[in-house]
Amino acid sequence: MAPFLAVSARQTLSINHRRSRRRRMVIVSSGGAGPPPKLVTFLGKGGSGKTTAAAVAAQYYASEGFKTCLAIQSQDPSAEQLMGCNIGTSLTECAANLSAIKLQTSKMLLEPLDRLKKVDAQANFTQGVLEGIVGEELGVLPGMDSMCSVLSLQKLLNFFSSGSSSSQAEFDVVVYDCNNTEEILRLIGSTERARSYLRYARDLAEKTDIGRLASPSLLKLTYDAARPNGKTSEGRLSTEIWNEIEQLLERISAWFVDPSKFACFLVMDPRRSISVSSALRYWGCTTQAGGQICGAFGYTQNLSDTHQEVADKFLPLSFSLLPFISNDSSAGWDKTLGSLSQNTKQQLRDTTARGYPSVSFDSVQKLVTLFMPGFDKSEIKLYQYRGGSELLIEAGDQRRVIKLPPAIQGKVGGAKFVDRNLIVSIRS
Numbered sequence: 084m085a086p087f088l089a090v091s092a093r094q095t096l097s098i099n100h101r102r103s104r105r106r107r108m109v110i111v112s113s114g115g116a117g118p119p120p121k122l123v124t125f126l127g128k129g130g131s132g133k134t135t136a137a138a139v140a141a142q143y144y145a146s147e148g149f150k151t152c153l154a155i156q157s158q159d160p161s162a163e164q165l166m167g168c169n170i171g172t173s174l175t176e177c178a179a180n181l182s183a184i185k186l187q188t189s190k191m192l193l194e195p196l197d198r199l200k201k202v203d204a205q206a207n208f209t210q211g212v213l214e215g216i217v218g219e220e221l222g223v224l225p226g227m228d229s230m231c232s233v234l235s236l237q238k239l240l241n242f243f244s245s246g247s248s249s250s251q252a253e254f255d256v257v258v259y260d261c262n263n264t265e266e267i268l269r270l271i272g273s274t275e276r277a278r279s280y281l282r283y284a285r286d287l288a289e290k291t292d293i294g295r296l297a298s299p300s301l302l303k304l305t306y307d308a309a310r311p312n313g314k315t316s317e318g319r320l321s322t323e324i325w326n327e328i329e330q331l332l333e334r335i336s337a338w339f340v341d342p343s344k345f346a347c348f349l350v351m352d353p354r355r356s357i358s359v360s361s362a363l364r365y366w367g368c369t370t371q372a373g374g375q376i377c378g379a380f381g382y383t384q385n386l387s388d389t390h391q392e393v394a395d396k397f398l399p400l401s402f403s404l405l406p407f408i409s410n411d412s413s414a415g416w417d418k419t420l421g422s423l424s425q426n427t428k429q430q431l432r433d434t435t436a437r438g439y440p441s442v443s444f445d446s447v448q449k450l451v452t453l454f455m456p457g458f459d460k461s462e463i464k465l466y467q468y469r470g471g472s473e474l475l476i477e478a479g480d481q482r483r484v485i486k487l488p489p490a491i492q493g494k495v496g497g498a499k500f501v502d503r504n505l506i507v508s509i510r511s
Contacts, residue, residue, distance in 0.1 A: 120239075120240050120254050120255055120256060120257060120344075121255070121256045121257070121343075121344060121345070121346060121434065122236065122240060122256075122257050122259060122338075122344065122345045122346070123137075123140055123144075123256060123257070123258045123259065123345075123346045123348070123434065124137070124258070124259040124260070124261060124267055124345075124346070124347055124348070125137055125140075125260070125347075125348050125349075125350045125380075126264045126267055126268075126347055126348070126349055126350065126362070126365045126369065126376075127264060127349055127350035127351055127358070127361060127362055127365065128264075128351070128357065128358050128361035128362070129263065130352075130358075131350050131351050131352055131358050131361070131362070131382060132350050132351075132352065132380075132382030132405065133260065133264075133350050134155075134157070134159065134161045134162050134165070134260050135161075135165065135382065135405070135408050136348070136350045136380055136382065136405055137153060137155075137162070137258050137259070137260035138153065138162060138165040138166060138260075138408075139405055139406075139408070139419065139420075139423075140258050140431055141153040141181060141183075141258040142178070142181065142416050142419070142420060143420055143423065143428065143431055144180075144255070144256045144258070144431070145178060145179065145180040145181035146180075146416075146420055147432075148180060149180065149255040149256050150180050150253070150254050150255045150256075151180055151181050151182070151254060151255065151256050151257075151258065152174070152181075152182045152183065152184065152239055152253075152254045152256075152257045152258070153166070153170075153177070153181070153182070153183040153184075153257075153258050153260065154183075154184050154186055154235070154236065154239065154257055154258065154259045154260065155170060155183065155184070155185050155186065155260045156185070156186040156187075156259075156260065156261050156262045156266075157260065157261075157262040158262075159262075162183070162260060165408065166183060168183070170183045170184065170185045171184075171185060172184065172185055172186075172187055178416075182254075184239075186235050236257065236259065237335070239253065239254060239257045240254070240257055240338075264365055265480070267347070268365075268368050268369065268372045268374075268480070268481065269372075270339070271339045271340075271347075271369065271372040271373055271374040272372040272373055272374075272481065277332055278329065278332045278333060278336060281325075281328065281329055281332060282329075285325050285329075288302070288321075288325075298321070299321045302316075302321055302324055302325070303316035303321075303324065314327075336373075339373070339374060340373050340374055340375070342375050342377060342434065345374070346377045346434035347369055347374055347375065347376050347377060348376070348377055348378050348379065348380055348430075349362040349365060349366060349376055349378070349379040349380065349397070349400075350362070350379075350380050350382055350405075351379070351380070351381060351382065351393075352381070352382055352383070353381035353382075353383060353388075353390040353393040353404075354383065359393055359396065360457075362379060362397075363396065363397070363456055363457040364457035364458075364479070365457070366379075366397070366400075366456045366457050367455050367456045367457030367458045367478065367479065368457070368478075368479045368480065368481055370441045370454055370455065370456070371455070371476070371478055371479060371481035371483050372481050372483075373441075373483070375441070376400060377400075377430075377434045378400050378401040378402070378403070378430045378434075379394075379397045379400050379401070379402045380402070380403060380404065380405045380427075380430070381393065381394075381402065381403070381404045381405065382404075382405050382407065383404055383405070383406075383407060384407040386404050386406055386422065386424070388404070390402075390404070401426075401430050401433075403424060403426040403427040403430050404424065404427065405423075405427065406419055406422050406423070440454065441453065441454050442454070442485055444487070444488055444491055446488065446490040446491055448508075449490075449491050449493070449508060449509040449510070449511075450506055450507065450508055450509070451474065451485065451487065451491065451506070451507040451509065452504050452505070452506050452507075453476060453485070453504065453505040453506075453507070454503060454504055455476075455478060455500075455503060455504065455505050456503045458478050458479065459500065460499075460500035460505070462478055462479070463476065463477070463478045463500070463505060464476075464477040464478070465477075465495065465498055465505075465507065467494070467495050470492075471487070471492050471493050471494055471509075472486065472487055472492050473485065473486050473487065474487065474495070474507065476505070487509070491509050492509070493509045493510055493511045494509070494510055494511075495507060495508070495509060495510075496508040496509060496510035
């Protein structure tokens, strides 16, 4: 089981509150630092039940004693209706152990832009030009939703910190209900791509005349506005700042590909073939983006149905059913949580990814095997560059770079698609 959701009796202290019968779990480890908080999200076709699944998961985790936050990035009022409370842009307590917050891109931009303007006013780097930029206008720029989402989630999860001296995150688990699945896929891959762009930006800054002239001031301006870990650029070399930024991006990137910290579940209506097909495709897209799927849920009105044929399509993922909840009125959560099967509860708690490894190497036969569910061979394009040391796999809306081990590097000899796997042979 995942460390934060599965704890032994020695690690769990149950406290009975006089004002509530809910229990509160205080998770402790032998090293004195609690396990990391968990980010949980749901992927699926629109109308497949993602918001309902997020609400059910949040309520379930809270009822189990975990301090939980439901983060919503949508103008759809369904979540508020389900939770039975108004959800604003600041944390709102909905029930014992359960808070909720609404993420709005235009408003999320205002705070970092305001800090940037204040730093610029002192350094006078842009000579007042920056003052004319309005934060609400930046919300239309591509990628702003992903960037702002990462910044907002990091405040809830505190994934910039590391080591025993890091401050404790406020929540044990954050359930993230994004406005659409494609945004989640961009979120998973955004920091890894940012690391690649950072390397090119650093080369430009350090190896060109205009970079050496302008980049130190621009770098310090941006760093002082962001102030990661509360630090400033005062008395620090540009090299130190570049290194720290790269380490931060590496830490965030590692968070989104670590199933002990980030759990993705698929949600579908098992009665609708298009919903099932979409879930299969999102499984493949998540793998392409560098993430992992932990399990699949069917959202249905009849919990007595088994939908075994659908479950078989998602093997080796675990598959269980979530109860149908009407959005017309607030849910009766005691009854809803009581209807959850043991399989569903176990799947929500055990968030260790069970899929095949997304990529594996056979140095003896010089084979690269890529697990690509939801795709067929006609949709996949394969490229090779940088002297045969890397493969570029294009499928769906994602392009994925695979770095080959030295023992396998060479020219592509062929490729075949077998049982959801793309098998690429390399010749010297």
